[in-house]
Amino acid sequence: MTSRALREAFHREFMTFFERAERTRRWNVFTDIAWNRLAGSAQMADPRLVRCAETFCGVEMYLPDYLRAHLDLMRGDYGRAWFAANWGYEEAKHSLALREYLRRTGARDDGELHDYAETVLARSWRAPYGDGRRMTIYGAIQELTTFVIYRKQRRWAERLGDPVLPEIYRLIGRDEMAHARFYLRMVGLHWLMTRTAPAPTSRSCSAPSGCPQRTCCPTTRTESRSCAPPASTAGSSWPRSCCRCCER
Numbered sequence: 057m058t059s060r061a062l063r064e065a066f067h068r069e070f071m072t073f074f075e076r077a078e079r080t081r082r083w084n085v086f087t088d089i090a091w092n093r094l095a096g097s098a099q100m101a102d103p104r105l106v107r108c109a110e111t112f113c114g115v116e117m118y119l120p121d122y123l124r125a126h127l128d129l130m131r132g133d134y135g136r137a138w139f140a141a142n143w144g145y146e147e148a149k150h151s152l153a154l155r156e157y158l159r160r161t162g163a164r165d166d167g168e169l170h171d172y173a174e175t176v177l178a179r180s181w182r183a184p185y186g187d188g189r190r191m192t193i194y195g196a197i198q199e200l201t202t203f204v205i206y207r208k209q210r211r212w213a214e215r216l217g218d219p220v221l222p223e224i225y226r227l228i229g230r231d232e233m234a235h236a237r238f239y240l241r242m243v244g245l246h247w248l249m250t251r252t253a254p255a256p257t258s259r260s261c262s263a264p265s266g267c268p269q270r271t272c273c274p275t276t277r278t279e280s281r282s283c284a285p286p287a288s289t290a291g292s293s294w295p296r297s298c299c300r301c302c303e304r
């Protein structure tokens with residue numbers, strides 16, 4: 057569980073993120089993509105672009121698993137939980153826009169798209185880490201990676217002359233970059249709070265009750281590698297790392 061100060065900082069950061077998203081980044085799957093260009097386009101969608109769009113649509117369709125992991129980890133954290141709700145809304149549009157591309161170009165029909173969704177959702181994604189701090193770092197890397205991928209796809213679609221895909225990738229990529237920036241801010245807050253956290257007190261000492269170092273922890277607050285065992289335990293096989301509680 058994060059500290060109250062960290063949760064308050066997360067909330068303030070989320071409010072900044074959300075205000076900016078509402079003001080500058082909202083987009084509509086139905087009206088902000090020039091789908092009518094497809095009707096006037098004589099050429100079929102390039103099968104290479106179709107295959108990539110389908111692949112990324114599939115990746116985005118694991119949203120229920122992504123969200124579940126997010127919300128389970130952030131349940132008691134107001135700012136992070138609300139970010140997850142907003143993030144899920146934005147991510148939902150990514151798979152929907154790509155799905156609409158596949159359908160409206162005629163590259164896939166409704167039956168194929170239904171089968172594809174069922175195939176994707178028959179499997180599940182599991183979070184690689186079980187704590188919020190590591191998942192935040194993981195999220196920052198993932199969002200940055202997806203931004204880079206969508207930017208490359210956008211340029212490729214432009215070169216191949218697709219009438220709508222560059223704009224779809226531009227809108228999605230802009231969201232991914234905003235997500236990456238938010239996660240990076242969260243990583244920064246975690247780091248800052250770790251740096252400024254008060255030294256542990258004896259009440260928080262979690263050394264095993266039989267540990268001969270237990271009494272040194274609250275006063276020396278030394279790291280385990282410099283924690284010398286008391287003379288009374290000389291020759292004891294008790295590991296020096298038992299005083300790891302001092303590192304917290």
Ligand SMILES: [Fe+2]
Nearest residue numbers: 116147150232
């Ligand atoms: Fe996405």
Ligand SMILES: [Fe+2]
Nearest residue numbers: 199231232235
């Ligand atoms: Fe994202």
